[in-house]
Amino acid sequence: MHDVVIVGAGPVGLFLACELGLAGCSVLVLEREPGPGSPWRTEPLGARGLSAASVEAFDRRGMPRSLLTASGVRDGTGATPGADEPSRLPRGGHFAGMMLDPAEVDVAALPFRLPGPAPEGVLTSLEAVETVLFEQASKLGVEVRRGVTVSAVAQDDESAVARTATDEYAARWLVGCDGGRSAVRKLAGFGFVGTEPQFTGYTMHATVADPEKLGTGFNLTPTGMYVQMPMPGHIAMMDFDGGAFDRSRQPTRDHLQTVLRRVSGTDVTLSEVHLASSFTDRAMQTTTYRQGRVLLAGDAAHIHSPLGGQGLNTGIGDAMNLGWKLAATVHGYAPDGLLDTYTRERHPIGAWVLDWSRAQVAVMRPDPHARAIQGVVRDLIGTRDGTTYVFGKLSGASIRYDLGGEHPLVGRDAPDFRLEDGTRLGDLMRDGRGVALDFSVDRRLCGSAMGWESRIRYAAGPARSDLGSGAVLVRPDGIVAWAGDRRPDREAFERAAGHWFGRPAI
Structure with missing residues (x-):
């Protein structure tokens, strides 16, 4: 029996499979389509945009060069950029077809950003993303079976089963990543609510x-x-x-x-x-992302119009958030309630994306009221603050989970901190562990991280920019779980580490 069976070998299912494989879980991916090739996944119709947050996720797992090469992204010199050669893509996007001026994005106003090699966005294709992720999944021992149509789902206290007309696949956990018409969602009885289409x-x-x-x-x-x-x-x-x-x-x-x-x-x-x-533009979302041993991610959990290019990016965010939590649960060291934080953190993001889509549809409607609103929105987007606001939403820079605590970094995607010796946070996250960065002069966390070495990597030293922090604890999905001041509190760090990573191994 596998640890996890994932239904759906699209970008979300494969990204989740990579996260679980990286953590040492046994993973089987079932895909209905007999092969990976499809005109709907190649350019032009398979073209997709990856946000800064999604590109950063690939960077943190050591896949930036593969992604950029597969996507045909080149920098101004004509060379495919490497780990320290960022592709200088313009910061842009649109709201209801009203384009942003990249020059008006106030990067300094985006919360807690530091420069890094990952580009602000990449125009790619589903085929390119899936090719990169399939290669990575194969290296990690993930098995993918194609031509498998799931027709029934069952579960008990110990396992979940995906059944076909002739076979069944049992695992400790089952995850539906099988798109907007998800069979897993329907067969497992998830509630699916929202609004009907306008166009x-x-x-x-x-x-x-x-x-x-x-x-x-x-x-x-x-x-x-x-x-x-x-x-x-x-x-x-x-x-x-x-x-x-x-x-x-x-x-x-x-x-x-x-x-x-x-x-x-x-x-x-x-x-x-x-x-x-x-x-x-039908906009629907499941009422929960987990029912017992069955979970959902990506379009299986939320559907909406493609306006704003949020679908693929939201799905990758789901996979990053779920992967390490499910792996910790599989290995038995997850603290109580950790897996439930997946719904608690990601459901509000999905709800926001649906509302973002609905707002654009409302502005686009061919009636005098919508045209009047268009004029107001154009004026707002024409300002530097308005452009920066919309770009912050599109790029993922404005996302913040409610994790409690008063430090403004907590709950945000971690800036790409770089130590004086050149080591980047992204470099430290390649193996899928959390990271404790200690910038304090007296190395106050040294020793406190002992016992979590299999789950948290410890790195110390002055940073080129510490954004006023003495130390930060970063979850495997890149979210800041805790941050301390110039003289960080060891006990506070230990509480945070225990809260997210369970009891220390010693």
Whole structure:
């Protein structure tokens, strides 16, 4: 019996598998599709944007070069950047199709940021992300079985079982990472609540006879929105029909051309449609991310429109948060209630993403009220503070878990602290352990970290910038669990270490 069975070999399932494999768990991943190749996962339709927080997650696990190479990201010299050669991608994004000016992002105003090699964002594809993660998972001993369709889920006090028509796969824990139509979510009986759609969206790869009739990038119009991507023929559009068309039938060339003409206000012609699909802004979330020995992550736990590019990034955040907690539970040293903090911390993030999506849909609606709000939002985004606010949301820089405590670093993603000898926090997190950084002159934590060596790596020395802290305790997912002042309190550190990492081994 495996420690964990994961259903779904997309980016979220594979990232979680890597986290568990890194911690020494036995992991089996089941995937319905027979093979990894699909036109929906390659460019242009499989293109995705990774936020700064997601790229940093790859960096902390030693995968930045592989990710950037697979994504075709190059820096200004034409060379694929390495660990200390950041890709200088512009800080940008949009809110309801209204673009941010990267030059107006006030980096100094973002909370507790330090420069590091990870770029602020990467344009990649699902295929590239999955390729990197599959290679990493294979190195860590994770088994992936494809062509497996789960048709039943059962659990008791000791294990959970995923069943197919002919086989069953038992594990101590079962995690559904099988997307927005999650079989695990339905079979395990998770509550799924939210709001119904306002629009039908379309994404297509087509040959456009007269592309000059369409504006480039995001175009918010009186009848909806369309996006003409940099890759020729890659077009997305939103038609405010209440979601009536989605999945009702396959979109034909004539239907897509009719919608595009209506939304764009042009007589553009589609010569040929090579691939097309529809989606909506239906926004739903499970009421909990755990039921007994069954858990959910990624789109299996929350669905929403692709506006803002938050789906993949939120899923990677789920996997990072869950991985180390589930591994600690498997190995038996998790403190009481640790696994329950997964829902407590990640459910509010998922709820925020749904509201972020809903707010954009409300602004985009083709009516006078929404157009009036658009004017206000454009004015706000046109300010430096407004641009920085939206970018902070898109990048993940503004996320903070409510972990208690008064120190402003606690609950935030840890800055990439760099010691005077050049060692980075990201370097110290490669093996998936927590990290205790002691910047104090008298090494006050030295000895206190004893007994947690298998779970916490201790590093001491002055930092190039300590942001006013004498020491920090960083969880394996990169979140600051505790921070002390210039003369950190050893007892407070030990309490925090015990709270998150259980009793010391000695």
